[in-house]
Amino acid sequence: MTAQSTEPLVSEDQTVSGWHVAMIVIGIAITLPAFLVGAEIMGTLGTKQGTLAIIIGGGILAAIASACMYIAVSERRTTYQLLDASFGKMGSRMVSFLISLTLLGWFGVTVSLFGQAAAKSFEEIFALHLPIGFYIIIGCLVMTITTIYGFRAMDILSKFTVPLMLVILIVGVYFVSSNFSWQQIWNMPANTEGVVTGFGGAVSIVVGSFMVGVTILPDISRFINRKRQIYVASLGSFGTFFTLILIMAGLPGLMTGEKDLVVSMYQSGLGIPALIMMIFASWTTNVSNLYSCSLGMAQVAPKVKRWQITILSGIVGGVFALSGIMAHLIEFLVLLGIFIPPVAGIYISHFFFSCAESRNAVSLSAIVSWVLASGTAFATSRDLFALTSIPAMDSLLMAIILYAVIAKAYVYLLRSQPSDGY
Numbered sequence: 001m002t003a004q005s006t007e008p009l010v011s012e013d014q015t016v017s018g019w020h021v022a023m024i025v026i027g028i029a030i031t032l033p034a035f036l037v038g039a040e041i042m043g044t045l046g047t048k049q050g051t052l053a054i055i056i057g058g059g060i061l062a063a064i065a066s067a068c069m070y071i072a073v074s075e076r077r078t079t080y081q082l083l084d085a086s087f088g089k090m091g092s093r094m095v096s097f098l099i100s101l102t103l104l105g106w107f108g109v110t111v112s113l114f115g116q117a118a119a120k121s122f123e124e125i126f127a128l129h130l131p132i133g134f135y136i137i138i139g140c141l142v143m144t145i146t147t148i149y150g151f152r153a154m155d156i157l158s159k160f161t162v163p164l165m166l167v168i169l170i171v172g173v174y175f176v177s178s179n180f181s182w183q184q185i186w187n188m189p190a191n192t193e194g195v196v197t198g199f200g201g202a203v204s205i206v207v208g209s210f211m212v213g214v215t216i217l218p219d220i221s222r223f224i225n226r227k228r229q230i231y232v233a234s235l236g237s238f239g240t241f242f243t244l245i246l247i248m249a250g251l252p253g254l255m256t257g258e259k260d261l262v263v264s265m266y267q268s269g270l271g272i273p274a275l276i277m278m279i280f281a282s283w284t285t286n287v288s289n290l291y292s293c294s295l296g297m298a299q300v301a302p303k304v305k306r307w308q309i310t311i312l313s314g315i316v317g318g319v320f321a322l323s324g325i326m327a328h329l330i331e332f333l334v335l336l337g338i339f340i341p342p343v344a345g346i347y348i349s350h351f352f353f354s355c356a357e358s359r360n361a362v363s364l365s366a367i368v369s370w371v372l373a374s375g376t377a378f379a380t381s382r383d384l385f386a387l388t389s390i391p392a393m394d395s396l397l398m399a400i401i402l403y404a405v406i407a408k409a410y411v412y413l414l415r416s417q418p419s420d421g422y
Contacts (some may be wrong), residue, residue, distance in 0.1 A: 009076040015225035018232030025237035027158040027284035032113035035249035039259040042250025043192035057206025058243035069230035072218035079218045080299040086350040090361035100296035107289040108320025114282035121275040144314030147290040161280040168277040175268040176252040188254045200389030207392035208336045215344040216292040342373040345399025353404040365407040373399035
């Protein structure tokens with residue numbers, strides 16, 4: 001399967017090792033919304049159950065990421081170019097637009113949290129009183145300018161910031177937990193009644209919190225130099241550091257009752273390091289969000305220059321942040337865990353089951369599979385019936401199976417009219 005596009009393939013001199021991509025993914029994972037997700041899960045389930053839910057969620061993401069990365073390295077195409085073959089030219093544009101809007105939502109959530117944390121940080125550390133909107137605008141400006149320079153800027157930024165953020169995060173959790181024994185920490189019960197609904201719901205939120213990121217992984221993983229390096233990238237990010245980040249972000253909330261990790265670090269006397277981590281965490285994550293968003297919008301509006309799309313997307317993301325999108329974060333993640341995984345499931349199925357390339361503008365096989373898979377996950381999320389108990393996983397698996405069956409059955413029925421596609 002080869003998605004047709006005028007965009008050139010990745011040249012050999014542009015490729016990097018799996019660790020380069022893993023560092024970018026880790027940089028994206030160290031983000032303020034992820035800290036909140038970790039705190040919600042650990043606070044609602046306690047240390048033991050919360051840790052297990054996060055590890056299982058990370059393992060699921062690593063497995064899906066490996067498949068997506070394998071396709072990306074095989075094809076050397078962006079996510080949106082890959083979607084052409086399974087969804088059709090117009091169908092892929094519709095999906096690209098939806099994913100791009102989702103990424104703008106993530107951009108808005110992240111920069112909104114950045115604005116709130118920055119306002120509080122500068123007020124407490126430097127006694128500087130400025131409105132949250134000011135910091136949101138500054139954050140949008142810096143993130144947008146960085147994104148204009150593309151993958152290389154992301155690579156350089158992650159090399160510099162990720163090690164520093166990991167050190168600050170580890171030191172911060174150590175300071176917060178210094179008055180507790182390992183046994184006390186491990187046996188801490190749930191202390192909040194959050195919006196997380198049970199163990200399966202917690203796993204689904206972990207998967208949903210980064211499912212958009214996994215779906216669009218081809219945007220950056222197409223630069224991996226060799227196929228065996230995909231396991232370094234997937235296991236080195238989702239399989240290890242991603243889970244550790246969520247766990248470490250959630251533990252302080254159990255010990256102090258304060259869900260906000262940055263606030264917990266302030267209370268432990270780590271004001272400046274917390275401020276540095278908060279700035280870099282927002283920066284690395286939102287550069288990735290905006291980069292993939294611009295790639296998607298470029299498929300929707302191919303005649304518009306990429307840098308123009310990036311600037312416009314940054315402005316729209318800033319408007320989302322100023323409009324108060326943060327208030328709906330968890331509900332947003334639950335919906336992502338239902339409607340986005342089928343997109344990855346369909347292009348995974350298309351590649352590994354060698355489905356014929358769509359010749360129609362819109363592939364009914366892909367659209368029907370997407371609707372049915374999303375509907376199934378929505379039903380399981382409402383406990384109408386149960387499959388894996390993880391709605392995000394339900395939608396992904398259903399999409400893989402449904403697309404393979406429907407696409408091949410449709411082609412078989414119309415084999416006497418191959419020019420019609422499917």
